[in-house]
Each structure stands twice: as C-alpha cells, then as structure tokens.
C-alpha cells in the first residue's frame with residue numbers, strides 16, 4: 001500500500017494513512033489545517049495491536065444515537081454528518097507494567113457499639129429514661145509492607161487524543177493483543193507515537209501509583225481507615241507501544257472553536273464525547289418557556 005503522511009497543525013497529530021483514505025481534514029479534530037509531510041523514520045515501532053471488533057456501520061449508528069441523545073439543544077446536522085465523519089483510527093498508546101513495593105502506615109479504626117441511657121419527655125409530658133445504641137470507633141496506628149503487580153496501565157502516546165479522553169472509553173480487553181505487523185494498518189488510519197516515551201512513562205507511573213493507592217486502601221484491615229500514607233517503589237518496568245482501535249467522529253463548526261467529538265472504543269463500543277450546545281436554540285427554548293408561563297398566568301387570571 002502507498003502510505004501518505006500528514007500532520008494536523010491544530011492538534012499536532014502525525015497521521016499515516018493509505019492513499020485512498022487521503023483526507024483534507026484531521027480525523028481527530030476536524031481541522032482543515034492538515035499538511036502532507038515526509039514519512040518519519042525516527043518514531044518507535046509498535047510492539048502489539050488490538051484489532052477492531054466494532055465495524056463502521058455499528059460505529060456510525062453509535063454516533064447517530066449519541067447525536068439524537070444530545071436533545072433539541074444540539075446543533076442540527078450532527079446526525080447527517082455521522083456517515084462521512086466517523087473514521088477508524090489506530091491510536092498509539094503505551095502499555096505499562098511494573099512490580100510495586102510499598103511501605104505504608106495508617107490509622108485503622110475498629111467500630112464498637114455502646115448502649116447509653118438518656119432521659120426525654122414522652123407524649124404525655126412525663127420525664128422517662130430510655131436507652132439507645134451508639135457506634136464508636138477505636139483508632140490504632142498500623143504499618144506494613146505491600147507488594148503487588150500492575151500490568152494493564154494504558155497511557156496515550158497521541159497528540160490527537162489526550163489521556164483523560166482515552167480513559168473515558170477504557171477498558172480495552174488486552175487478552176486480544178497480537179504482535180504488530182504493518183499489515184494491521186492496511187485500510188485504516190494510524191497515528192504515529194507523537195508524545196515522547198519519557199513523558200508517557202512518567203504519566204504511566206502516576207497512574208500506576210494511583211491504582212496501587214486504591215488497592216492499598218481496599219487492603220487495609222479494620223472497619224475503616226484514615227491518614228493512609230505510603231512510599232512506593234516501582235521495579236521491573238515494562239512498556240510496550242500498542243495500537244488501540246478507536247472510532248472518531250469529529251466535526252468543527254468554525255476554525256478556532258473546539259470541535260464536537262465522539263470517541264468510541266473500537267473493541268467494545270463504549271463511547272464518550274462532548275458537544276457544544278447551540279446558544280440560539282437554548283435562547284429560543286427559554287423564550288418559549290417564558291411565553292408559555294405568561295400565557296398560563298393570564299389564563300388563571302394572575303395577570304391581566
């Protein structure tokens with residue numbers, strides 16, 4: 001296949017696609033400031049790829065359902081645009097794993113019940129003595145070691161899709177990973193790993209630390225805990241560049257304004273995106289609402 005390399009000047013994505021898929025608009029952000037560039041030779045080659053399970057027809061129907069669900073305040077033309085603007089992209093990401101060991105300390109709380117007596121006034125105005133139960137917590141300090149593996153941290157290597165957006169369509173089923181070969185990309189749009197490996201790995205370490213913090217919290221004994229602190233070391237790190245299948249719907253109403261974009265997990269169909277609301281339509285709805293209210297008030301005789 002003859003490949004064409006393009007760069008989007010708006011979102012800085014470096015995209016590689018087959019000649020017949022040559023596009024004048026960035027598949028990620030809908031910007032028309034794309035320029036052809038020479039193929040890059042210094043980019044890391046992916047180790048693994050995940051195949052597409054969701055086909056184009058299903059992706060388009062997901063976009064159309066989403067556009068409908070935006071309700072009457074969404075821009076018109078959203079549904080119609082779905083067919084031509086839903087594109088399958090292989091998104092580069094780093095798959096990170098490591099062995100973690102942590103020293104932790106925390107306050108562990110054990111709950112117990114006390115029965116207390118109190119005096120109150122009953123319905124007839126008599127002073128009476130009653131009992132009630134109350135839950136108290138006894139706190140003690142505890143420290144320990146915790147060892148665990150993380151092996152499924154995914155961080156974006158794409159300039160076109162930031163990490164928060166990718167997280168919204170995770171998880172991917174990594175059991176379906178297979179070795180990457182250039183034939184994987186045939187017929188698809190692929191992005192090159194535009195973010196540096198070091199930046200991606202430091203992001204991956206942050207995510208791994210956060211995940212381990214959650215797991216450590218769940219591992220705490222007692223009924224509850226507080227002031228959990230830990231020192232974490234990551235060893236035996238593994239990082240592989242993988243290509244993830246995503247469908248992207250991107251539509252730009254005006255240059256300089258953020259695009260409407262829906263991202264769909266190409267394996268599971270999980271979708272996430274944001275759409276700017278149409279201000280004229282909202283104003284119209286508000287005016288209609290006020291009009292109805294006035295009409296109603298006139299009808300019941302409050303005004304007039």
Ligand SMILES: [Zn+2]
Nearest residue numbers: 008011026029
């Ligand atoms: Zn772009």
